[in-house]
Amino acid sequence: MQLIRCPWCGSREEAEFHYGGQAHVSYPENPAELSDAEWARYVFFRDNPRGPFAERWVHSAGCRRWFNAIRDTGTHDLLAVYRIGDPRPEVAT
Amino acid sequence: MTENVRPLPLRPDSDDLPEHPSFLWRNPDPKPSYDVVIVGGGGHGLATAYYLAKNHGITNVAVLEKGWLAGGNMARNTTIIRSNYLWDESSGIYEHSLKLWEGLEEDLGYPILFSQRGVLNLAHSLQDVRDSVRRVNANRLNGVDAEWVDPQQVKQICPIVNVSPDVRYPVLGATYQPRAGIAKHDYVAWGFARRANEFGVDLIQNCEVTGLDVVDGRVVGLQTSRGNIRAGKVALAAAGHSSVLASMVGLRLPLQSHPLQALVSELLEPVHPTVVMSNAVHVYVSQAHKGELVMGAGIDSFNGYGQRGAFHIIERQMSAALELFPIFARAHLLRTWAGIVDTTPDASPIVGLSPIANLYLNCGWGTGGFKATPGVGWCFAHTVANDEPHQYNAPFTLDRFTTGALVDEHGAAAVAH
Numbered sequence: 001m002q003l004i005r006c007p008w009c010g011s012r013e014e015a016e017f018h019y020g021g022q023a024h025v026s027y028p029e030n031p032a033e034l035s036d037a038e039w040a041r042y043v044f045f046r047d048n049p050r051g052p053f054a055e056r057w058v059h060s061a062g063c064r065r066w067f068n069a070i071r072d073t074g075t076h077d078l079l080a081v082y083r084i085g086d087p088r089p090e091v092a093t
Numbered sequence: 094m095t096e097n098v099r100p101l102p103l104r105p106d107s108d109d110l111p112e113h114p115s116f117l118w119r120n121p122d123p124k125p126s127y128d129v130v131i132v133g134g135g136g137h138g139l140a141t142a143y144y145l146a147k148n149h150g151i152t153n154v155a156v157l158e159k160g161w162l163a164g165g166n167m168a169r170n171t172t173i174i175r176s177n178y179l180w181d182e183s184s185g186i187y188e189h190s191l192k193l194w195e196g197l198e199e200d201l202g203y204p205i206l207f208s209q210r211g212v213l214n215l216a217h218s219l220q221d222v223r224d225s226v227r228r229v230n231a232n233r234l235n236g237v238d239a240e241w242v243d244p245q246q247v248k249q250i251c252p253i254v255n256v257s258p259d260v261r262y263p264v265l266g267a268t269y270q271p272r273a274g275i276a277k278h279d280y281v282a283w284g285f286a287r288r289a290n291e292f293g294v295d296l297i298q299n300c301e302v303t304g305l306d307v308v309d310g311r312v313v314g315l316q317t318s319r320g321n322i323r324a325g326k327v328a329l330a331a332a333g334h335s336s337v338l339a340s341m342v343g344l345r346l347p348l349q350s351h352p353l354q355a356l357v358s359e360l361l362e363p364v365h366p367t368v369v370m371s372n373a374v375h376v377y378v379s380q381a382h383k384g385e386l387v388m389g390a391g392i393d394s395f396n397g398y399g400q401r402g403a404f405h406i407i408e409r410q411m412s413a414a415l416e417l418f419p420i421f422a423r424a425h426l427l428r429t430w431a432g433i434v435d436t437t438p439d440a441s442p443i444v445g446l447s448p449i450a451n452l453y454l455n456c457g458w459g460t461g462g463f464k465a466t467p468g469v470g471w472c473f474a475h476t477v478a479n480d481e482p483h484q485y486n487a488p489f490t491l492d493r494f495t496t497g498a499l500v501d502e503h504g505a506a507a508v509a510h
Contacts (some may be wrong), residue, residue: 049337073398076397
């Protein structure tokens with residue numbers, strides 16, 4: 001089982017966490033002006049890279065707080081964790 | 094006691110060894126140019142190549158596979174074949190596929206161990222029962238064999254299922270599709286590969302696509318680890334890696350790739366006569382011809398391309414299996430593995446044209462692509478040959494995510510994804 005570093009609680013087993021998908025996807029600023037294609041991109045389309053991926057996790061069985069992580073989807077290596085609201089850190093890959 | 098111990102056999106004469114089986118296909122080097130290049134040498138890619146040749150007379154075709162033929166999800170699925178999907182669009186393509194399965198062994202001239210042993214989809218709550226009965230009625234209206242069976246009938250069909258009311262999630266009944274079943278996944282792939290090869294299709298292994306050449310909005314060729322190849326048309330059938338390929342031409346797909354784990358037990362005497370799937374107590378189980386119990390469950394939650402998953406997923410799967418089949422308590426786990434499944438927001442595939450001319454998409458089959466192998470090969474070949482979708486894949490466009498015409502099989506499809 002993989003260990004995930006919660007920014008508040010430290011390393012815990014993966015089973016304590018839930019996954020939240022791609023990070024840094026913000027609600028459209030002008031929703032009334034969006035075309036169908038733009039809505040589709042917001043609702044249904046997410047990045048799906050093989051390699052470093054900024055994503056959200058929540059420590060459901062711990063502090064219950066959300067945070068962001070950068071994880072390599074090819075190797076499953078956790079490269080960085082950071083708090084919601086912080087900018088995406090640079091990681092060496 | 095010692096007189097019963099036989100000496101180790103000496104190295105046998107080569108005369109005693111069985112003949113090496115003849116090779117089922119050539120291993121050609123890529124030619125500079127093809128009419129159609131299919132990316133992905135799994136079940137879908139091989140079936141597409143076969144039907145392009147057989148139904149449309151298109152044989153100047155290459156199938157490019159970055160590893161070995163049928164070594165991805167085709168080697169990693171749980172081989173369940175059924176067509177009892179809720180929506181008309183889904184039952185259209187899956188029932189087309191099931192009808193092809195029923196004649197496939199004869200068509201390919203190759204044994205595939207297709208066994209129509211039926212599938213039970215168990216219901217564990219009042220809502221499950223209502224949804225299941227609705228699905229049975231929808232299936233019947235679409236000409237798909239389906240019936241609702243009560244717990245005692247479940248017990249008659251599969252005596253080892255625990256139908257006691259004293260469990261956390263009692264079996265309240267099930268849907269039953271008698272024509273459903275399993276097949277030997279490797280043999281299916283080899284059967285398609287052998288026949289495609291006979292038609293002159295080049296099956297090129299260890300050939301990874303590293304780039305797609307697009308000129309004026311039209312795909313004209315591919316860059317690969319074995320050189321550049323010009324192509325009249327390019328058909329993508331790369332399952333979990335579809336997003337990676339599409340990103341080479343700046344095309345974004347509504348896919349998320351996840352590990353999906355499965356496992357087998359040691360070889361056991363025949364105990365399980367059918368296929369049992371449970372949505373609420375999440376596991377699906379059948380017994381392979383050889384004797385292993387073959388089980389699968391849900392995806393690992395995170396995006397991943399690593400072809401391995403977390404052990405707590407296996408633990409939950411095992412506890413679900415034991416809830417339904419207490420007899421499995423002492424069976425040993427032999428092996429677990431994972432494949433990479435490309436899931437879509439509506440749990441239905443994307444099969445059809447792309448925004449780039451002469452580039453065709455077959456992806457998004459998520460956790461359920463094996464059963465569709467002959468059906469999607471048939472329809473995707475039609476799409477590539479005619480530059481327009483077959484009636485059965487016409488609903489499964491990329492632009493349904495913009496128009497809103499989703500085919501929402503989440504939950505409706507008899508198993509959670």
